[in-house]
Amino acid sequence: MLQTAPELVSERYSNIVEVQTVSVDEDMMDDCVTAWEYDENGTMLPLECDVVLNKIVYQNDASETYSLDTAASTFYVLSAKADTTSTDDKTEDGVTLYGCIGWEDVLGPFNNLKYVSGYRRGAYANEGSYSALKSSYDMCSGNFDTSFYDIPDPSDASGTQFRLVVNSDTKNGGKVQLIVLTSIFD
Numbered sequence: 001m002l003q004t005a006p007e008l009v010s011e012r013y014s015n016i017v018e019v020q021t022v023s024v025d026e027d028m029m030d031d032c033v034t035a036w037e038y039d040e041n042g043t044m045l046p047l048e049c050d051v052v053l054n055k056i057v058y059q060n061d062a063s064e065t066y067s068l069d070t071a072a073s074t075f076y077v078l079s080a081k082a083d084t085t086s087t088d089d090k091t092e093d094g095v096t097l098y099g100c101i102g103w104e105d106v107l108g109p110f111n112n113l114k115y116v117s118g119y120r121r122g123a124y125a126n127e128g129s130y131s132a133l134k135s136s137y138d139m140c141s142g143n144f145d146t147s148f149y150d151i152p153d154p155s156d157a158s159g160t161q162f163r164l165v166v167n168s169d170t171k172n173g174g175k176v177q178l179i180v181l182t183s184i185f186d
Helices: 006-013 026-032
Strands: 016-022 033-038 044-046 049-059 073-083 095-106 111-122 124-134 137-144 147-150 163-170 175-181
Touching: 026 033, 026 049, 026 175, 033 049, 033 073, 073 175, 095 124, 095 163, 095 175, 111 124, 111 137, 111 163, 124 147, 137 147
Parallel strands: none
Antiparallel strands: 016 049, 033 044, 033 175, 049 073, 073 095, 095 111, 111 147, 124 137, 124 163, 163 175
């Protein structure tokens, strides 16, 4: 965010009270992040993912602390990284995909998606693509070269579950896909 939209940092994070790293056990991780490599023959191979979930407690202008503990709201940032498998050196043949979702978790049935971002590194080909969805509704999407940052239309940003799908072709004729879900934390 500092590189792609620095004006949003002070707007979103000027009143931070605390940033907590939330423990994500293996079952939770399996429910919220998946990644796949499709090789040139169409064989689908699951990929290991690194997942980080941060809970940001902040204050509004009235100095009221927002958090789930005070029955108001909390801002979460879920980040995931997946590296392709490779028989060669990863710097020559591997691809890394990274995806991040930031949302306000509001008590009740609807949360607010604030932004999605991500990047890719390594032996990728063509443009990558991303799509942020609630159910099957496309909230924001596009193509990217090396990185992306996007904010949904505020009128469409409310929902119970958000999903970020990041895709990239590889130089060896395969495809890599990373899917990040927020519903496990609702």
